[in-house]
Every structure is written in C-alpha cells, then in structure tokens.
Amino acid sequence: MGSIGVGKTVIRKEAWEKVTGQAKYTDDFISNHILTAQMVTSTYAHAKIQNIDISSASSLPGVKAVLTGEDYPVLFGQLIEDHPPLARDKVRYYGEPVALVVADSAFTAAKAAAMIHVLYEPLPVINSPLQAVDTNAPLVHEKMIMYQIVKEDIYPNYDTNICDQKKIRKGDAEKAFEQCDVIVEAAFHLPQSDHIAMETRSAQARIDASGTVYIKSASQSPFSIKKIISKIFHLDQSKVIVEVPFVGGGFGGKAPVQLEILAYIASAAVGGRAVRLTNSRENDIVSSPCRMGLEAKLKLGASKDGMLQSVQMKYLVDTGAYSDIGPTLTKAIIVDCTGPYKIDNVHCDAFCVYTNHPYVTSYRGFSHASSAFCIERMMDKLAQKLNMDPAELRYKNALCPGCTSPTQVKITSSNFGNLNSCILKLKEIINWSEGTRMKVEENIIRAKGMACLWKTSNSPTDAVSGVFLTFNPDGTINLNCGCVEYGPSMKTTAAQILSEKLKMDINHISVNMDVNTKYSPEHWKTVASMTTYMLGRAVLRAAEDVIRQLTSIAAVALHCPREDLEVAEEKVYVRHDPSLFLPFKELVHGYKFLNGNAVFGPILGQGSFIMNDLNILDQETGKGKSGPFWTVGAQAVEIEYNKKDYTYRFIKAATVIDAGRVLNPKMAEGLIKGGMCMGLGLGSRESFSYDEEARVLDTSLRTYKVMHFGETPEYLVSFIETPQIDAPYHARGIAEHGIIGIPAALGNALSLAAQAEFDELPLVPETIWRMKTGGIL
Amino acid sequence: MFCLKGKSLITINVNEEDYELLIRPSDILLDTLRNQLGLTGAKPGCNNGDCGTCTVLVNGWPVKSCLMLTAEAVGKKITTVEGLKAAxxxxxxxxxxxxxxxxxxxxxxxxxxxxxxxxxxxxxxxxxxxxxxxxxxxxxxxxxxxxxxxxxxxxxx
Structure with a gap:
C-alpha cells in the first residue's frame, strides 16, 4: 500500500541508491580521457607574488597546461567583484590558489604542482577583525574603489578594510539605557571554522565545438554557476550548462562558485577537453571558503522586573580575504540581532571586514549560530544579575504577535510562530525544574543551559523557484525541479507535497535527483531553509495546473461540468457519483474516443514562485523585510563538568522548534538532531587557529576535530506546530535550525557549571583551565 | 612477501571476482577501485585515514582503502559496498x-x-x-x- 501526503514518515526517494554505492557524486563520474587539474596554493597569508616559475612543470611529459593569475585577469564575486580565480600580484590568504596544473593524470598533476616555484615578498598580515579596523592597518584590498559592486545594498568604506556596514536604529537606545535598572556588557570572540562536508568540493568542465560550456559540480547553486561564468567570460547564459548530481553535504559551503571557474579556465586552456578538479581535504579546508569569524561587543539593559529595554551592539564579521557572501552574513546578523525578544530600543552596527584569513561563505545557520551565542550569553548574564531564572527571563521577553522585529517587521502568529510554547515544552523535556546546577559527586557538577533561536532568510528580493510536471502513459508523474539534493531530503518533500495535493501515492511520483540548468526550472539556490517554502509553493501551483487540465479533459470525456469533478488516487471522478471516473492513464496523454478520435494532448504541468514582498533594508535604520517568515525554537544542553581536570561531557541536548507543520516526522527529527550534533562540535572543539603569520594550522581532519560516534549526548527533539499560513501545508523551514542555539546553550551550561563567564568558542578544556586558573600551572 | 618494481600486472579479488590490473607500486587501493574498476561506492574524504568514507573490507575486516596500497590487496578478499548483497x-x-x-x-x-x-x-x-x-x-x-x-x-x- 502506498503512502499519501504530508505529516507521516516517508523514506527518502533515493534511499536505496545511497546504501548500495549507486548514488553518483561529481567526482564519481570518471572517464579515461578526462584530464586532472591540481591547484598550487599560497604558502603565505599576505605576500606580493614576485615570480612564478612554471618552466620545469610545463615541460613535464603529460602536463597539458599550467595557468597562473596572469592568464585570466578577471574578477568575480557574488556581491563585490573582488576575487581573481587565481591570485594576481599578491596573495591574500594562506592556501589561496596561485597556479593550476592540467595533466593527463592525478599522478602527473601532483608531480608538476610540486615543481612550480613561487617567489613571494611577505607583507604585514591582518590576523584578526580587530586588527583590520585599526587606523593604521595595512589594506587587504588597496583598490577596493575599483571593484564592481553587484548588489545595491553594499556600503563599503573605501581605503579601509571595511567592505560593508549594516545598521539598525530603532527607538533611542542611549536614552533607554538611562532608564535601565540593570545593564550587562560583554565582548565575544568567535573564530572561523569549516563546513567539513564529507564530499570535498569538486568540479568538471568541458567546452564543445560550438563553444557550449558544460560544468558538472558539487554545488548548491547550479544556476549561480551559470550566471557567474557567463558574466565573467562573456558567454550567453544558454551556452553554459551546469549539471549537479548528488552532493555529499553542503551546509552552505557549496553555495558559492569557485572551483567551477578554475575548471572552466583549465578546460579552455586545453582546447575544451574535459577537466576534473577535486579538492584535497586540506584545500577544501583552507583554499575554499570557510565559516565566518566574529568579534562582538554587546550592552544589554533591563528594568528590575526583567523586561528588556535597550541593546547596543557592535559586530565585526571576519569575511577573510574576499567578500563572497560576507555582506549578507553581516545583514543577517542585524536583521535578527535582538534574538527573538522584544527590545524597543536597538542600536546595532555590523561591519564586514577583510582580513588575511581564508575567505568565508554561508554556513548552516547563516551567522545566526554566532550572533545567537552573543545575545543568548547576554541573556544568561542578565538573568544572573537580576537573580532570575534564565528560562523565565526569556519567556517574559519573547516576541509575540503585535511586536516588531529589529527591522520593524510586524510579528504575527503566522510569520513567527509561538516561542513561549517552545520554551515551556523545552523546560518539560529537559526537566528544567529539577534545577540547573547540581553536584553529583566529588568534583562533578551537572548543569543545564538554554538558548532561544530565531532565523529568517536573506535571499534576493526576487528569488525564484519552479516545477515542471510530466506524466508517463501509465499515469505516474515526473517532478522536475532545480533544487539540489545534498541531504535534507528536499526532493522527497516536493514529492510529498505533490502527493498531498493530488491525493496520490507518493511511490507513483518520481523526482529528478540531478539538476541540469538546461532542463530544470531555475531554483535560486538550495540554501537558507527556504526550499520547502519556495519549491513547495511552486509544486502546489504546478499541481493546480495539472488538476485544471485533468478536469478539463475529463469534463469532455465524462460529459459533465468541470466543477463537479475531483482528483484523487490517480483518478478524476464525479464528486456526487464517484462511480463515474476516469483513471489518469486515460487522460494524461490526451483523451481518445472509442472511434479513435483524440483530443487535447499530453498534460504538461508547471508552477513557479517568486518572493513577493521583500525589500532592501534602509541603509540608516535597517527598516525593511528580509525574509518571508521566521522559524523559532528553544534549545538546551546538559553537561557533566569535572572541576578537577576542566573537562566535561555531554549528557543531553534538547530542541523544541515551531515547525508550523511537520511534513516528514523522522526526517525532521534527523535534521534537527544533525544540526544539534554540529552545534555541539562548534561549541566544544571546532575552530581555525592561526600562527603569527595568519596561516591556518588546522588543515586536516587529524587536527581539525569534529564530533565522532560515541561522543554525543541523548538527543531530545520536540515540535510545536503553529501554522504558517502562506507556507505549503503550513510548514516552516527547519533544515538549519538545530545548530543555532546549541553553542550558546553549551556556553550557558558551562558558565554555570564552572562559575566563570565563557564568551568565546570553542569551549575546549584548555579554555576553561585558562579561565579558571589564569593560565598559571 | 612479494615485491613490485615499477608498473606491474597484478590480480586482486574484489566482490568475489578476480581482476587483472596494471598498477604502480604507490597506487592506493581506493584509487584503483574507483579509477580502474569503476567501483565508486568507496569515497575519498581525506586520503589520510581520518574520516573513513573509503572503508572497504579486507578478508572481512574494515580497512581504510586510502591507507592501503593496491599491491597489499593481492591474495586477499576485498569487499566494497557494491558487494553487499541485501545485507x-x-x-x-x-x-x-x-x-x-x-x-x-x-x-x-x-x-x-x-x-x-x-x-x-x-x-x-x-x-x-x-x-x-x-x-x-x-x-x-x-x-x-x-x-x-x-x-x-x-x-x-
């Protein structure tokens, strides 16, 4: 028996391919004649390139081409075009690609890459965002004023390292502080870290005799690749065809475009032959973009009853050597800067600054895991000063319908959900009332910390999605969409939504797992937890389109008015007499009368979607609407802290999310738990460390540690369902959210356990030891 | 022990089939499986033994195929994910x-x-x-x- 619709657990469509080794990822497409490219990367974080000697590498048998930055003097970037595909004149971060070898095998390519000699003249480095904003700081980009700015809401400060600034001015923060009974202040230091998708980034390119470019890539953004390559190399968009097979994890790291450009120039250099370029893990960590770093200073004030009155914030986003999506990450901070709390007086400045660190891009949570750490630590500090239960403080101040967000968007039950229900449910499942700090044995303290989260999206105001539906002669459906399957099961979600709308067995709906920009309708990018909303809306429209066509044909065939017809279980039937019906298979390729005459034709369904009421934020006040809805939630972490050796272990991690409606329960739970696991990694171990020359030291999985099996806590996940009226079957996006509050909840739990204020990440035992002892042995 | 000097012809048994292959002594099993046999179920993740995406079975024991030379597979039974039969x-x-x-x-x-x-x-x-x-x-x-x-x-x- 098949399954129909949303709200019940559905096995993902591609499940069997993924447990048999049949699912193909980009670098699994290997042919004998494909050439291999390898990058040579910078050994300095900031240095002039004096000379690149490629002579011995070029003459190695099997080497087809060696490219340097001089060969393609172009600049690219999704917001600011500041980025050469291969470094020119100078390198700006350790690991930056400076040359590209194309050879007949990986073996030869590696050999040749080792024979390329680059002569550098080291320059002073910017090794932190604070250094970047020093008055006498050296410039990472001396010619910023020459750069093309692609989006309208970027505000660079030329002749500095600030490539963008975003502001919130709401109420009068300064004046409101004068009325506050309690004020807390703190500074936060959050380092860069990395996505570590298990599949490293990979791209292939070839150019056919007509000049058409074919790119295959492990990407979340096939349509961006098409646009960016066509733009920088002056090609018609129809001449750039991008294909994306299964993707082995994204987490935002595969949303930008990088290797695709390198693969394209490599192919162009060898007459259009197919070239593959796959990152080593080391290159994937340092050469390709990572997760942003953040420095923050916050001041939060409340009246003595615990009502928040005013907040002042200054954020420095470490965007690294290039801007990529850094300005939008900066925007995302200010948009949700207060946390999901009602604060009428907000003064927030956020700067996106260049440094000589690896450049950054989107990462699960899109800056919210960082900004939530700051505001949620502040909430606990405030609760402590007020001598109030941190859960109560949050409950009292939770946003609710009638309030406005920092960007002055009106909060409704539909666009926000119900945070207080999440807080109450969280208290219940984590057993908050038993106490948050307990001594369990000599030197062992058990403690709980919590954090709330909210997140809206920051897409372009005209982001689009689309769906094509075709029928097979037996009545089964092919759903063709442009979103990429990299884990969260979005293709299965699309099938579920269609199945619900057509009341049809989901097993009779097949979805394209790969995306091809030539055949698939454009989907902006598979990011931002927006796929269910955007794609789902397009699916519903496409379903309505085929229902209209099916009933039009059936009305002729059944000699009845169209409005009397219903569609369900792959049939069109007369509502008042369901015994009168026609199965899909007699309608979907047109209708044939008994005498052989045929009418209509194959049913082709389509539905599209565009964001429709978003706008650019006001430069001075930040007023405006950046996303269609929020997803809110509350999270907690329980730990056992050992006072003697400053270690701790995870006992429980809990999340309550207002999902609007849970479409696929076991999948939804898995997404939240996966996010929590990643959040525990961020909180407890993941970070880049740099030497004095700004070189990243943690460049392999031997030294960059992520969570492993057996280190995880008991996971508790629960959902609240406050309908989002404009979402497909009321479902909010939930794919990123499991990560957002976890580092903060851990910070709060550990601060309580160790009775010290932890305002930096990651919280390794050494950090605790240093805080507790002053670093004196 | 056997010794390979330069490119050599060897036979390895993968998923209960024998394959005769020309390899370099330095070739790793992961690359041979993927590039020569087209068995791409084992994935490269770090080529350093840290992540396990390339794990295969050697005589029934899990081994990271990025850390094993192809030459070491001679005389052993290799099983990849493609060799799992409705496990x-x-x-x-x-x-x-x-x-x-x-x-x-x-x-x-x-x-x-x-x-x-x-x-x-x-x-x-x-x-x-x-x-x-x-x-x-x-x-x-x-x-x-x-x-x-x-x-x-x-x-x-």
Missing part, C-alpha cells in the same frame, strides 16, 4: 534514517557490517570504538547507532 545493515540504515547526504554511508555500512559479523553481541564500548573510525557530518550518529543495534538484535529481516 541487513543496508535496510536498517534506510529505516533508521541513518544517512542524509549519503557520502559517508558506504564507509559506515562496511564498518557496521563487519562489526555485526565479528562481534555479534558487542558491549556498547565496542560499538563506540569501532564506529569512531568514521565521520558523518549530517546525522547525529544516534541514527547510525540505532541502525547497528537493530541489526545486532536481529530485528531486521
């Missing part, structure tokens, strides 16, 4: 949602499959130690733990 762990992974992107899955399946064969009734600490060899970035690991336990408990057909 209970495959169904368990599906039912327990023990993967999302699927990239680490082949490696985890091989470790779990070997564990179930070698330690039919392991204490938790043994499961932890075995599965710590691999990294999954999508799930919380709990799903993978539940999947292996359902197999060990005989709850899968």
């Amino acid at each position: 209970p762990i495959q169904k368990a992974f599906i039912e327990q949602f023990a993967f999302q992107c699927g990239y680490c899955t082949s490696g985890f399946l091989m470790v779990c499959h070997a564990l179930a064969g070698i330690h039919p009734d392991p204490p938790d600490i043994v499961i932890d130690e075995w599965l710590q060899s691999n990294i999954c970035r999508c799930t919380s690991y709990e799903e993978i733990g539940t999947a292996i336990r359902t197999v060990l408990d005989g709850k899968i057909e």
Whole structure:
C-alpha cells in the first residue's frame, strides 16, 4: 500500500541508491580521457607574488597546461567583484590558489604542482577583525574603489578594510539605557571554522565545438554557476550548462562558485577537453571558503522586573580575504540581532571586514549560530544579575504577535510562530525544574543551559523557484525541479507535497535527483531553509495546473461540468457519483474516443514562485523585510563538568522548534538532531587557529576535530506546530535550525557549571583551565 | 612477501571476482577501485585515514582503502559496498534514517557490517570504538547507532 501526503514518515526517494554505492557524486563520474587539474596554493597569508616559475612543470611529459593569475585577469564575486580565480600580484590568504596544473593524470598533476616555484615578498598580515579596523592597518584590498559592486545594498568604506556596514536604529537606545535598572556588557570572540562536508568540493568542465560550456559540480547553486561564468567570460547564459548530481553535504559551503571557474579556465586552456578538479581535504579546508569569524561587543539593559529595554551592539564579521557572501552574513546578523525578544530600543552596527584569513561563505545557520551565542550569553548574564531564572527571563521577553522585529517587521502568529510554547515544552523535556546546577559527586557538577533561536532568510528580493510536471502513459508523474539534493531530503518533500495535493501515492511520483540548468526550472539556490517554502509553493501551483487540465479533459470525456469533478488516487471522478471516473492513464496523454478520435494532448504541468514582498533594508535604520517568515525554537544542553581536570561531557541536548507543520516526522527529527550534533562540535572543539603569520594550522581532519560516534549526548527533539499560513501545508523551514542555539546553550551550561563567564568558542578544556586558573600551572 | 618494481600486472579479488590490473607500486587501493574498476561506492574524504568514507573490507575486516596500497590487496578478499548483497545493515540504515547526504554511508555500512559479523553481541564500548573510525557530518550518529543495534538484535529481516 502506498503512502499519501504530508505529516507521516516517508523514506527518502533515493534511499536505496545511497546504501548500495549507486548514488553518483561529481567526482564519481570518471572517464579515461578526462584530464586532472591540481591547484598550487599560497604558502603565505599576505605576500606580493614576485615570480612564478612554471618552466620545469610545463615541460613535464603529460602536463597539458599550467595557468597562473596572469592568464585570466578577471574578477568575480557574488556581491563585490573582488576575487581573481587565481591570485594576481599578491596573495591574500594562506592556501589561496596561485597556479593550476592540467595533466593527463592525478599522478602527473601532483608531480608538476610540486615543481612550480613561487617567489613571494611577505607583507604585514591582518590576523584578526580587530586588527583590520585599526587606523593604521595595512589594506587587504588597496583598490577596493575599483571593484564592481553587484548588489545595491553594499556600503563599503573605501581605503579601509571595511567592505560593508549594516545598521539598525530603532527607538533611542542611549536614552533607554538611562532608564535601565540593570545593564550587562560583554565582548565575544568567535573564530572561523569549516563546513567539513564529507564530499570535498569538486568540479568538471568541458567546452564543445560550438563553444557550449558544460560544468558538472558539487554545488548548491547550479544556476549561480551559470550566471557567474557567463558574466565573467562573456558567454550567453544558454551556452553554459551546469549539471549537479548528488552532493555529499553542503551546509552552505557549496553555495558559492569557485572551483567551477578554475575548471572552466583549465578546460579552455586545453582546447575544451574535459577537466576534473577535486579538492584535497586540506584545500577544501583552507583554499575554499570557510565559516565566518566574529568579534562582538554587546550592552544589554533591563528594568528590575526583567523586561528588556535597550541593546547596543557592535559586530565585526571576519569575511577573510574576499567578500563572497560576507555582506549578507553581516545583514543577517542585524536583521535578527535582538534574538527573538522584544527590545524597543536597538542600536546595532555590523561591519564586514577583510582580513588575511581564508575567505568565508554561508554556513548552516547563516551567522545566526554566532550572533545567537552573543545575545543568548547576554541573556544568561542578565538573568544572573537580576537573580532570575534564565528560562523565565526569556519567556517574559519573547516576541509575540503585535511586536516588531529589529527591522520593524510586524510579528504575527503566522510569520513567527509561538516561542513561549517552545520554551515551556523545552523546560518539560529537559526537566528544567529539577534545577540547573547540581553536584553529583566529588568534583562533578551537572548543569543545564538554554538558548532561544530565531532565523529568517536573506535571499534576493526576487528569488525564484519552479516545477515542471510530466506524466508517463501509465499515469505516474515526473517532478522536475532545480533544487539540489545534498541531504535534507528536499526532493522527497516536493514529492510529498505533490502527493498531498493530488491525493496520490507518493511511490507513483518520481523526482529528478540531478539538476541540469538546461532542463530544470531555475531554483535560486538550495540554501537558507527556504526550499520547502519556495519549491513547495511552486509544486502546489504546478499541481493546480495539472488538476485544471485533468478536469478539463475529463469534463469532455465524462460529459459533465468541470466543477463537479475531483482528483484523487490517480483518478478524476464525479464528486456526487464517484462511480463515474476516469483513471489518469486515460487522460494524461490526451483523451481518445472509442472511434479513435483524440483530443487535447499530453498534460504538461508547471508552477513557479517568486518572493513577493521583500525589500532592501534602509541603509540608516535597517527598516525593511528580509525574509518571508521566521522559524523559532528553544534549545538546551546538559553537561557533566569535572572541576578537577576542566573537562566535561555531554549528557543531553534538547530542541523544541515551531515547525508550523511537520511534513516528514523522522526526517525532521534527523535534521534537527544533525544540526544539534554540529552545534555541539562548534561549541566544544571546532575552530581555525592561526600562527603569527595568519596561516591556518588546522588543515586536516587529524587536527581539525569534529564530533565522532560515541561522543554525543541523548538527543531530545520536540515540535510545536503553529501554522504558517502562506507556507505549503503550513510548514516552516527547519533544515538549519538545530545548530543555532546549541553553542550558546553549551556556553550557558558551562558558565554555570564552572562559575566563570565563557564568551568565546570553542569551549575546549584548555579554555576553561585558562579561565579558571589564569593560565598559571 | 612479494615485491613490485615499477608498473606491474597484478590480480586482486574484489566482490568475489578476480581482476587483472596494471598498477604502480604507490597506487592506493581506493584509487584503483574507483579509477580502474569503476567501483565508486568507496569515497575519498581525506586520503589520510581520518574520516573513513573509503572503508572497504579486507578478508572481512574494515580497512581504510586510502591507507592501503593496491599491491597489499593481492591474495586477499576485498569487499566494497557494491558487494553487499541485501545485507541487513543496508535496510536498517534506510529505516533508521541513518544517512542524509549519503557520502559517508558506504564507509559506515562496511564498518557496521563487519562489526555485526565479528562481534555479534558487542558491549556498547565496542560499538563506540569501532564506529569512531568514521565521520558523518549530517546525522547525529544516534541514527547510525540505532541502525547497528537493530541489526545486532536481529530485528531486521
């Protein structure tokens, strides 16, 4: 028996391919004649390139081409075009690609890459965002004023390292502080870290005799690749065809475009032959973009009853050597800067600054895991000063319908959900009332910390999605969409939504797992937890389109008015007499009368979607609407802290999310738990460390540690369902959210356990030891 | 012990079939499986033995194929994910949602499959130690733990 619709657990469509080794990822497409490219990367974080000697590498048998930055003097970037595909004149971060070898095998390519000699003249480095904003700081980009700015809401400060600034001015923060009974202040230091998708980034390119470019890539953004390559190399968009097979994890790291450009120039250099370029893990960590770093200073004030009155914030986003999506990450901070709390007086400045660190891009949570750490630590500090239960403080101040967000968007039950229900449910499942700090044995303290989260999206105001539906002669459906399957099961979600709308067995709906920009309708990018909303809306429209066509044909065939017809279980039937019906298979390729005459034709369904009421934020006040809805939630972490050796272990991690409606329960739970696991990694171990020359030291999985099996806590996940009226079957996006509050909840739990204020990440035992002892042995 | 000098013709047994291959002494098993045999189920994740996405079985024991020379596979039985024949762990992974992107899955399946064969009734600490060899970035690991336990408990057909 098949399954129909949303709200019940559905096995993902591609499940069997993924447990048999049949699912193909980009670098699994290997042919004998494909050439291999390898990058040579910078050994300095900031240095002039004096000379690149490629002579011995070029003459190695099997080497087809060696490219340097001089060969393609172009600049690219999704917001600011500041980025050469291969470094020119100078390198700006350790690991930056400076040359590209194309050879007949990986073996030869590696050999040749080792024979390329680059002569550098080291320059002073910017090794932190604070250094970047020093008055006498050296410039990472001396010619910023020459750069093309692609989006309208970027505000660079030329002749500095600030490539963008975003502001919130709401109420009068300064004046409101004068009325506050309690004020807390703190500074936060959050380092860069990395996505570590298990599949490293990979791209292939070839150019056919007509000049058409074919790119295959492990990407979340096939349509961006098409646009960016066509733009920088002056090609018609129809001449750039991008294909994306299964993707082995994204987490935002595969949303930008990088290797695709390198693969394209490599192919162009060898007459259009197919070239593959796959990152080593080391290159994937340092050469390709990572997760942003953040420095923050916050001041939060409340009246003595615990009502928040005013907040002042200054954020420095470490965007690294290039801007990529850094300005939008900066925007995302200010948009949700207060946390999901009602604060009428907000003064927030956020700067996106260049440094000589690896450049950054989107990462699960899109800056919210960082900004939530700051505001949620502040909430606990405030609760402590007020001598109030941190859960109560949050409950009292939770946003609710009638309030406005920092960007002055009106909060409704539909666009926000119900945070207080999440807080109450969280208290219940984590057993908050038993106490948050307990001594369990000599030197062992058990403690709980919590954090709330909210997140809206920051897409372009005209982001689009689309769906094509075709029928097979037996009545089964092919759903063709442009979103990429990299884990969260979005293709299965699309099938579920269609199945619900057509009341049809989901097993009779097949979805394209790969995306091809030539055949698939454009989907902006598979990011931002927006796929269910955007794609789902397009699916519903496409379903309505085929229902209209099916009933039009059936009305002729059944000699009845169209409005009397219903569609369900792959049939069109007369509502008042369901015994009168026609199965899909007699309608979907047109209708044939008994005498052989045929009418209509194959049913082709389509539905599209565009964001429709978003706008650019006001430069001075930040007023405006950046996303269609929020997803809110509350999270907690329980730990056992050992006072003697400053270690701790995870006992429980809990999340309550207002999902609007849970479409696929076991999948939804898995997404939240996966996010929590990643959040525990961020909180407890993941970070880049740099030497004095700004070189990243943690460049392999031997030294960059992520969570492993057996280190995880008991996971508790629960959902609240406050309908989002404009979402497909009321479902909010939930794919990123499991990560957002976890580092903060851990910070709060550990601060309580160790009775010290932890305002930096990651919280390794050494950090605790240093805080507790002053670093004196 | 046998010795390879320069490119050599060898025979290795993979998924119960013999393959005659021309290899370099420095070739690693992972690359040979993928590039010469087209068995791309084993994935490169770090080429450093840290992540386990490339795990295959060598005489029934899990081995990171990025850390093994192809030459070392001579005379041994190699099993890749493509060689699993409706193993209970495959169904368990599906039912327990023990993967999302699927990239680490082949490696985890091989470790779990070997564990179930070698330690039919392991204490938790043994499961932890075995599965710590691999990294999954999508799930919380709990799903993978539940999947292996359902197999060990005989709850899968």
